[in-house]
Amino acid sequence: MELVVARIGRAHGIKGEVSVELRTDEPELRLAPGSVLATEPGTAGPLTIESGRVHSGRLLLRFAGVTDRTGAEALRNILLLADVDPDELPDDPEEFYDHQLVGLDVVTTAGEPVGAVREVAHLPSQDLLIVVRPGGGEVMIPFVTEIVPEVDVRERRVVVAPPPGLLEDVPDGDGGTDADGQDGQESR
Template identity: 35%
Template sequence: MTEYLNVGKIVNTHGIRGEVRVISQTDFPEERYQKGATLVLFREHKAPLELTVAGHRKHKNFDLLTFEGYPNINDVEPFRDGILKVSKEDLVDLEENEFYYHEIIGLTVVEEDGRVIGKVKEILSPGANDVWVVQRKGQKDALIPYIESVVKKIDLENEVVTVEIPEGLLDDAD
């Protein structure tokens, strides 16, 4: 059975020319949404529908997509609340030291001395670098920037991330 990964959620239509408004959940929007890319739409009580991207543009915090063969708002209205996914087989091999979000979320974060900080719960991409939200027992979530000076080693096999926390980064939690 094919495994799928979420790339976005269709939250609404946009205009009358068959555009849909997508809240993106992919690390690679320019690749996932490029013209000719294949996405699979999953909706409740309906068979998955394969769609081919006809157009993509950014608008505010959304990605706006059009699909081949769906030129009109009435064609895409039923897509609302659907989840766009990509087949895991369509994943591109990443460069060394690049990872997909789904590979990082759930990993245990430890300091270099072996002290466990918590588990990666989600990844935010507010700007220049991603920020990992690390869930800790009995404490506020820690926000760890995904930068070389902090994230020292990612071991997918053992599901562990080793970090060097700069002084002051986690002080609020102690």
């Protein structure tokens, strides 16, 4: 199974280095020199990491065959994929791979169904569980311990302790009723 481990960012300098946005908690394992990473179909093809270093808090990589800034810029925004055994688990029991979370049922601490995890969104500040609601629509739940106190992959369940308003239905502006009971549509 292929997992996204990084996204290539801007070129750094003139010798072919690129910055990368990490999508793995194991960069020393997944992004080590000599690692061969797949890319999205139709992009650069497999890339071999020639070297890596940290500069000003950012990981910089150089790939075999990429020797100048022009070649590095051509790789911008390409996702790097590592081949991982689907049964492999992270070393930390509090960490999960995206494929382990997708499809899990989500319930509140009171046992009320919320929906099922459709995907995990990796944002700069934190990860979000995108949960499809049983009646339609979706809700984004911050994947932090305070809100998601329990993940049980074996039981295929995620327990959430949502703060007030997180799971409330938000009007979408298409129909519905407004404060005075009207249907929200204007007549002309």
